[in-house]
Amino acid sequence: MQYQRVTLSTGVPMDIYVPDPTTADPARRPGILICPGGGYTHLAAHEGECVALRFAGLGFNAYVVRYSRAPEARYPRNVQDVACAVAHIRANAQAYGQRPDAIAVLGFSAGGHVAGTLGTQWPNAGLWSPLGLTCEQVKPNAMALCYPVISGGEFAHRDSFRQLTGADDPLRHQDFSLENLVTAQTVPAFLWHTWEDAAVPVENTLLMAMALRRHGVQAEAHIYPHGPHGSSLCDDSIGRPDKVIHEAQDWPYLAARFLKDVMG
Numbered sequence: 001m002q003y004q005r006v007t008l009s010t011g012v013p014m015d016i017y018v019p020d021p022t023t024a025d026p027a028r029r030p031g032i033l034i035c036p037g038g039g040y041t042h043l044a045a046h047e048g049e050c051v052a053l054r055f056a057g058l059g060f061n062a063y064v065v066r067y068s069r070a071p072e073a074r075y076p077r078n079v080q081d082v083a084c085a086v087a088h089i090r091a092n093a094q095a096y097g098q099r100p101d102a103i104a105v106l107g108f109s110a111g112g113h114v115a116g117t118l119g120t121q122w123p124n125a126g127l128w129s130p131l132g133l134t135c136e137q138v139k140p141n142a143m144a145l146c147y148p149v150i151s152g153g154e155f156a157h158r159d160s161f162r163q164l165t166g167a168d169d170p171l172r173h174q175d176f177s178l179e180n181l182v183t184a185q186t187v188p189a190f191l192w193h194t195w196e197d198a199a200v201p202v203e204n205t206l207l208m209a210m211a212l213r214r215h216g217v218q219a220e221a222h223i224y225p226h227g228p229h230g231s232s233l234c235d236d237s238i239g240r241p242d243k244v245i246h247e248a249q250d251w252p253y254l255a256a257r258f259l260k261d262v263m264g
Contacts, residue, residue, distance in 0.1 A: 001056060008084045010068070010077075010131065017052045017062040018096050028093070030102035030263055031061040033085055033140070037109030037230065040070050040078065040163035044230065046238040047108040051252075054233055055106075058256040061098050063089060067114060070163035075176065076127055078164070079117045083128055083138035086118070090137060102263040104142040106255070109200060109230060110160045112148025113178065116208070119143040119189065120181040141263045144190040144255045147197055147229055150204035152177040157200045182211040188218040188262040190255045194248065199229035220258045224248040 004016050019029070032055045036047035043066060052062035067081035086103055093100040107115030121127060122139040149160045152173030161173035174180070189212055193205040202223060212219040227245035232238045233252060234245040 015064040028099040034064045035107035035111035037111040087137040105140040106144040108146045112145040116178045119187045142188045155201040155203040179207040179211040190258045192222040194227035
């Protein structure tokens with residue numbers, strides 16, 4: 001396994017985990033770009049490198065983007081960072097042994113919101129033109145949203161939207177409700193959540209799943225009965241005994257299968 005850190009053109013770092021070219025399968029691999037959560041104010045350490053290493057073991061090139069956060073940056077800077085990361089991976093596909101047509105974004109909590117924003121808004125050329133990028137350059141080929149912040153309405157994780165927008169107005173937050181931004185062009189999505197999540201209500205995933213269904217977007221959703229918010233891989237590897245959820249430890253394997261299937 002090779003590790004390197006690069007600085008993207010927007011100025012944020014991205015960590016890269018790819019096989020050593022001397023041991024890698026000559027066939028190019030699919031990639032997964034990980035967006036840790038943290039309420040748009042910080043990045044949760046247990047949702048970064050350990051997740052990258054798990055998906056590297058499942059046959060993916062893995063990348064962790066350290067997107068911009070409040071109070072220094074508000075929307076759209078965060079999603080522009082993630083879009084820039086996708087474009088960088090695609091542009092350097094040959095060097096990374098990466099399939100350029102198989103790049104998924106995976107996000108946790110607020111990182112799920114930024115990943116889902118790119119997955120729904122990639123056709124919005126006005127967001128990417130300031131970066132000198134096109135819609136096709138920034139388009140992810142699929143997404144995985146893990147206990148994601150989705151809705152700015154009744155079931156909002158309100159502070160995430162305050163940090164995203166810099167505004168307290170709930171009506172302003174609803175402009176960023178992903179369930180209202182889904183179209184037929186939204187990329188295929190894998191979602192999971194726990195029924196007991198006391199921080200980001202499970203309704204966020206349910207609303208997103210219904211919107212995807214309504215617009216004919218391929219999706220897979222899993223709702224586990226027990227477990228707290230922020231559980232990442234749900235096992236002992238993350239060093240958080242309070243986040244271990246035995247029945248949810250299969251989600252990376254389910255996500256890997258779904259993403260490989262929809263990306264070909």
